[in-house]
Amino acid sequence: MRHFTILATLFATVTYVAAHGYVTAVTADGQSQSGWLPFSDPYLSPVPTRVIRKIPNDGPVLSISSTDIACNQGGNVGTNDTFDVNAGSDMTFKWTNWLEDHKGPVTTFMASCNGDCSSFTASNGKWFKIDQGGYTNGQWASDKLIANGNQWTSNIPAGLASGQYLVRYEIVALHSVGEPQYYPGCVQVNVKNGGADQPSASELTSFPGMYNGFAWPDIYTDNLNGFVVAGPKVVSFADNSTSNPTPPSSSSSVSPNSSGHSSTASRPYSTSTPANPSNTSTCRTKRSASKKRSFSAHRFHRRSSNH
Ligand SMILES: [Cu+2]
Structure with a gap:
């Protein structure tokens, strides 16, 4: 009996640490939709x-540099369904149980499908950021996500022009120093009751492309308080408000960060000041030399997979 217990415990542990994560459901306007469930x-x-x-x-x-960075492996091609959401609504992404050691930022982007999302190639998207969480008050956004029941909520800007968009959610896990793990995925949405707002050129980015040259920190040794989330600023639609005014409405202007994830959110991205220019060449040494780390699940996880 004791042997059985040990084996069962081992098996449970292996199953747990081998699981990384994905979004199982997405909710907006009181409606919930299942995500693509890859194992069933x-x-x-x-x-x-x-x-x-x-x-x-x-x-x-x-x-x-792979097109997989846009909407995950296989996500460059469309699905034949879209989720109707009202502009100004919150959208909640329900993740599988996120591993505590998979620490890092959480972001949400959108890209117009220029029509029908089911035939839109994600890597051709011109993406704008609607939400981000970095490292605030000693806590990674991934920890906030876990504390919130493995959920993350982002607001669809109220003034955004109606139409079909991809909503790209992502966690980047930084536990393996020098080898960031990207966990993106894309919901096809049909934004209704929107305004006239469109992102400006400076608010747009691309996948692949956005992470080129971005220097990720060593989360174990670097001072993380200066961490700036990769990519453009969260859209404010402020810089096109004169040429393209938002009509006054009772709901008035919804701040892109009204969901309150991030106080570091509005820091501009700087391509010229990497957070830690030297960490990529020394990460392996740092990893193996580290004696202080006691992330047993993390170490076991690395051994038991290619990640
Ligand atoms: Cu993992």
Whole structure:
């Protein structure tokens, strides 16, 4: 009996640490939609159509130059469903149990599908940021997500022009220094009752592209208080308000950060000052030399997978 208990415990541990994560459901306006569930949906008959684009498993994207960085592996092509959401509404992403050691920033971007999202190639998207969480008051955004029941909520800007968009959610896990793990995914949404706002050129970025040259910190040794989330500022629509005024409305202007995730949110991205220019060459040494770290799940996880 004792042997059985030990084995069962071991097995449970392996199962737990081997799981990385993905979004299982998305909610807005009181409506919830299932995400693409990679370990069960492929085996259903008929195979369900989801509002979230297909992913192959719960693992990360490791290459920032691959088109997979846009909407995960296989997510460059569309699904045949869209989620109706009102401009100005909150959208909540429900993740699988996120690993505590998979610390890092959380961001949400959108890109117009220029029509029908089901035929839109994600890597052609011109993405604008609607929400971000970095490192605030000693806490990574991923920790906030866990504390909030493995959920993250972002606001769809109230003035955003109606139409179909991809909403790209992402956690970047920084536990393996020098090898950031990207966990993106994309919901196809149909924004209704929007305004006239469009992002300006300086608010747009691309995937792949945005992470080129970005220097991730060593989360164990660097001073993280200066960490600036990668990419453009969260859209404010302020700089096109003169040429393209937002009509006055009772709900008035909804701040892109009204969900309150981040006080570091509005810091401008600086390409010229990497957070830690030297960490990539020394990360392996640092990792193996580290004696102070006691992230047993993290170490076991690394051994038991390619990540
Ligand atoms: Cu992982």
